[in-house]
Amino acid sequence: MTHVYRSRHPPAINLMVMGREEVDLERILTVDEFTEPARGAMDPKAFAYFSGGAGYELTLADNIAAFGRRRLRPRVLRGIADVDTRTTMLGREVSFPVAFAPVGFNRLAHPEGEVAVTRAAAAARIVHCCSTFSSRTIEDVGAAGDRPWFQLYASYDRSVTDSLVQRAEAAGYQAIAVTVDLPVVGYRDQELRNSFEVPPEFFANMRPDIEGELADVVFHETHQGLSWDDIDRLRSVTSLPIVLKGILTAEDALIAVEHGVDGIIVSNHGGRQLDRSIATLDALEEVVQTAGDSCEVYLDGGVRRGVDVVTALALGARAVFVGRPYLYALAAAGHAGVSRCIEILRAETENVLHLMGAARVGDLSRDQVI
Template sequence: MEITNVSEYEAIAKQKLPKMAFDYYASGAEDQWTLQENRNAFSRILFRPRILIDVSKIDLTTTVLGFKISMPIMIAPTAFQKMAHPEGEYATARAASAAGTIMTLSSWATSSVEEVASTGPGIRFFQLYVYKDRNVVAQLVRRAERAGFKAIALTVDTPILGRREADIKNRFTLPPFLTLKNFEGLDLGKMDKADDSGLASYVSGQIDRTLSWKDVKWLQTITKLPILVKGVLTAEDTRIAIQSGAAGIIVSNHGARQLDYVPATISALEEVVKAAEGRLPVFLDGGVRRGTDVFKALALGASGIFIGRPVVFSLAAEGEAGVRNVLRMLREEFELTMALSGCTSLKDITRDHIVTDWDQPRILPRALPRL
């Protein structure tokens, strides 16, 4: 079967993967309302395309934290990628590098920072969960820095793991042949079986619930790397993130896996962008499946987007070739959307190119006098 869009990989992944692995990647928290809304909210934003503009040359390049990339489409951190495919994070790193974009490696990767660095050149960020043992955190951040990672994406929405009922039903745990590679030498690489979700038990045992804004400052004392705060949904927290010295914000609801009934990230984006007042870049993850979604996020002020589930689903289906294909399809769709909207570079994409359901009704210009 020929794959013509990113979403088609999900059904293939469902056929290929064991139920426990597929459900872990696919499910959201509780009623999964936010999981649906992450997609549905994009569908309520419509275009106001401009016509008769020369779109023979279109430039998708951009810079993120000073690094030049080929397009504003990057890879979000997703855990346990070797559960999807034996090559796991290696394949994802090579695909991102080939596409000229950024990969973010999860703390809970099944390949270590050093192993991912060994796949060759590429711009990579490291996603961080803060463990109760701060020495473990400091050690890990130093390793990421030494391995050439360029930024830390600090996940701030997970003091406790969200209630993912599929994982509870499946008694989710990592397959026995896999470990959390970054923590292997620290005796924190194994996840025990539990009466509910093994991951939830692991998190309650290891992750620091006392994490607060002062820890963003603490991180800056142990690393020179810029810190992206991942998991911001409000103007209030945006302003505190700026005061705390964050280098950027990722508007994220953790793929709808934490608190259900938070808004879709595309619905929360504009509030965060307005509060940031251009003082730091704002990115988005959650629900992006089309090039049109990328355009909508940029029109609402995002500097770029990150994709998560499309990576693990395409990885399960076709390994590295699948991830390459996802990045290629999104790139081509985004370029097409730009052309048909009359935009030749990212700076041409404006708020006037879209209309949302929270906009004021537009006052149309009065009829022009007849000449």
């Protein structure tokens, strides 16, 4: 048998200098290690916006804890010489099953903002889902990336919603991910305490005259009364696949399937909306079972290591999304930081797949997780 010998860890990268902070990317071995450099590189109010959650932040913590509650049943002696991490998302091949979740206002973290993120994602052949509240325009991100997905916050004004979707379609985006867990903004204590405001020019896709506290702006720009009828209506506006982001129950998964959606992201918005809502990993299986083969099911929230990726996949997720990890990497070291974040997650995912006895992601089985 061929002896495969190559590095099991991300290759070394040179020293990066960011402002007054020096981040030695080679020494960053887990994505969690971007957190402190990110804190140092950002305005404290911006860091609070990125890191915080709703209420007592129980759900924020539970997303991570839920992974720690599970245990794995590895299989051995399967003669695996090499692991293939590739899969597909909505019919498109990705190099491994991790994607970038929509996170608003990336320029608060780094001047290049979403453009640096989408470039790194494109170079690594993974999906980047760009937020409605991106701080670079839909068009700039579309041109820099490789068919990113567009995350839609539907507006109370249908013409605004339609124009966002049409712009994304024209700019070559692959799919529309409609966020459904933000009828109103959750009580995020840190943001409220800080009276957090985003500079008006960072609302790259919105009216130029926007100002005020973020929670107020979001409240005024989004549709509080969004319903399944609006999802149906969206079908008539775009031919792109429609994914619903923010479903946590079998009941809603069933309705989503009945409305013919192409994908579901099991998400609680990174613990930023309803505190004490169920951890996403705990919600995953009922959604997977309900969706069956009708649509793809993804998960986000608390994914920090390859072992988390593999756990979610074994429980039926097609792929997972990460939010804060890439954002902190962006703050710490811009594009190079984001690339490093991807490398770490990919190397870890490959490692864990091999240890689980899975040569391909499709070889994982439900009974390998307890």
